[in-house]
Amino acid sequence: xxxxxQIITRPILVAVSAFMIGLLMFAGIRTVVKFNERxxxxxxxxxxxxxxxxxxxxRLQGVGSLRDLTFSVPGGIELVCFFDDNKEIxxxxxxxxxxxxxxxxxxxxxxSPSKFDPEQxxxxxxxxxxxxxxxxxxxxxxxxxxxxxxxxxxxxxxxxEAIAEDCISVLYxxxxxxxxxxxxxxxxxxxxxxxxKDVNDRIxxxxxxxxxxxxxxxxxxIYRVDKFDLGCEVGGFIKCDSFEIQKLASKCPNDYVFVxxxxxxxxxxxxxxxxxxxxxxxxxxxxxxKFVLMHEFGHTFPLTPLADEYVDVWYESQGFDPSNFPNCDxxxxxxxxxxxxxxxxxxxxxxxxRSNDTSIMRKISDRFFGSxxxxxxxxxxxxxx
Numbered sequence: 001x002x003x004x005x006q007i008i009t010r011p012i013l014v015a016v017s018a019f020m021i022g023l024l025m026f027a028g029i030r031t032v033v034k035f036n037e038r039x040x041x042x043x044x045x046x047x048x049x050x051x052x053x054x055x056x057x058x059r060l061q062g063v064g065s066l067r068d069l070t071f072s073v074p075g076g077i078e079l080v081c082f083f084d085d086n087k088e089i090x091x092x093x094x095x096x097x098x099x100x101x102x103x104x105x106x107x108x109x110x111x112s113p114s115k116f117d118p119e120q121x122x123x124x125x126x127x128x129x130x131x132x133x134x135x136x137x138x139x140x141x142x143x144x145x146x147x148x149x150x151x152x153x154x155x156x157x158x159x160x161e162a163i164a165e166d167c168i169s170v171l172y173x174x175x176x177x178x179x180x181x182x183x184x185x186x187x188x189x190x191x192x193x194x195x196x197k198d199v200n201d202r203i204x205x206x207x208x209x210x211x212x213x214x215x216x217x218x219x220x221x222i223y224r225v226d227k228f229d230l231g232c233e234v235g236g237f238i239k240c241d242s243f244e245i246q247k248l249a250s251k252c253p254n255d256y257v258f259v260x261x262x263x264x265x266x267x268x269x270x271x272x273x274x275x276x277x278x279x280x281x282x283x284x285x286x287x288x289x290k291f292v293l294m295h296e297f298g299h300t301f302p303l304t305p306l307a308d309e310y311v312d313v314w315y316e317s318q319g320f321d322p323s324n325f326p327n328c329d330x331x332x333x334x335x336x337x338x339x340x341x342x343x344x345x346x347x348x349x350x351x352x353x354r355s356n357d358t359s360i361m362r363k364i365s366d367r368f369f370g371s372x373x374x375x376x377x378x379x380x381x382x383x384x385x
Contacts, residue, residue: 004268039197042204043074046222048119051109055123057175058146058153061232065148069157072196073137074225079112080142081134082155084126092133101132101231125152133157139192139226141168161237167252169200171222176253180384183254185225185245188234188262192226199224199259199284201256206290207297210360212377217382223252234261237274238283247282256280263287289364296367298361302326302376306369307348309362323350326376327361329353336372 044247056070061067073080081097085108091098096112099120104110107118109311110132126133135157143166145156150346173179184202205224208214225248231241236259249257257280263273275284275292282296298306307325308315322328329335329352333343336355347354347372356362356370369377 006384024259028262039200039204040074040076043196043200044116046171046200046204047073048109048121052121052167053173054144054146054169055121055153055155056295058148059123062147063148063150066104067146068143069172070141070143070168071217072168072200073140073142073171074116075140075193076195077111077116077137079134079136080131082108082111082124082126083108083110084124084131087128087131090129093132097132097134102204105352107129107183113198125149125154126220126385127154127156130156140196141166141192141226141270142380160291166225168224168226170223171203171220173218173221176221178385180380181223181253181255183249183252183257184222184223185230185248185257185259186224186226186228186262187230187232187238187240189258189260190229190262193261195224195226195260198262201291202258202260202276202293206293210291210294212368212381213294216381216384219381223254225251230259232259232261232283234263234273236272237276238285240283254280256297257282258293259283261285291360291364291367294369295360295364298373298377301380302373304376306361306373306376309347309354309356309359311346311350312348318375320348320352322347327354327373339371339375341383 005095050071056067057066079097081094083101089098089101097112100110100114101107104118107120108124109119109121111118116165118291133155143158145158147154147156184199189195209219210359227248227277230248231244233239238259240259241380245257245259259281261273261283263285265287268285273283273285275288275296277296277299280300282293282300284293284296304326305323307322307328310325326335328347333355340355342355342357343353344355344357345353354362357374358366358368359368359373360366361369361373
């Protein structure tokens with residue numbers, strides 16, 4: 001009887017195991033789908049914000065002034081259509097989208113497929129013979145000519161002849177002279193779509209999810225350039241051709257530059273590569289914890305760069321001087337005595353001291369900078385309107 005029971009039980013166990021595996025796979029797929037939908041929604045919101053800001057800014061320039069901008073369009077959008085509500089609609093230009101417009105007359109920007117909601121964007125003007133104006137994205141980008149008419153901005157579609165090297169607006173929120181301009185460059189990426197996904201992830205889920213950057217998101221413009229041959233060497237550290245970086249970054253307004261190096265987690269486990277930063281340039285290994293982006297930004301963003309708060313014997317050979325960094329000090333830690341009495345041993349070198357028991361400058365797994373470091377970041381952020 002025991003053997004018969006075992007024979008009967010075995011297929012039941014197999015069936016239960018198969019069901020559980022299937023359930024886990026379904027849950028995993030569902031999680032990925034939800035993550036991608038969330039990513040697309042954030043990219044969509046950034047696109048609408050960028051477009052609205054650009055139209056408003058351009059109309060305020062001298063009448064007749066021209067500007068062209070390339071915008072990042074969320075994955076899955078096959079067509080972007082503009083309507084000018086003050087002019088006659090030419091139904092023959094796109095019968096399907098005109099019918100869509102008739103169903104939602106309060107909106108003037110439509111997307112295909114229609115899973116993306118239409119939008120009402122102010123200050124859209126079109127030529128009489130281009131209403132609606134429908135543009136098919138090229139590699140996830142559209143390039144627009146914007147001409148000020150005073151009351152509105154005339155929108156035209158430009159031929160994306162050099163779109164692979166255009167400065168692409170990922171999040172455009174105002175005049176570059178009045179914003180903090182950040183440019184993302186990529187290395188080792190195979191497609192623009194992969195790079196776009198990583199940039200959107202870093203800005204939406206990392207940069208603006210940590211204080212104080214999240215509270216000052218409106219002060220940033222974010223751009224990217226989709227050319228991935230930067231002449232980099234990836235060894236223990238990332239070394240790139242500085243001339244090539246400057247040449248590509250100069251296509252956009254730039255105060256800070258990030259180079260994302262596309263790298264497999266498996267390959268990196270066998271041959272680890274450190275992210276690093278100097279001046280206004282940070283080179284980031286995508287196989288690292290994603291918040292390494294903000295650790296490296298801590299080295300480049302403040303007026304005086306933040307030091308690493310972990311201890312590394314390498315710094316001893318570099319003649320490390322705590323007077324050059326606002327977050328390292330000697331006893332009694334007078335640099336931050338107005339904020340805290342903390343004076344904790346270990347800041348780049350074991351003989352120097354830090355203000356925080358831990359922070360993102362010490363451990364990337366800590367998603368905060370700490371009060372002393374935040375003060376240095378805020379000195380820059382609060383200088384912008």
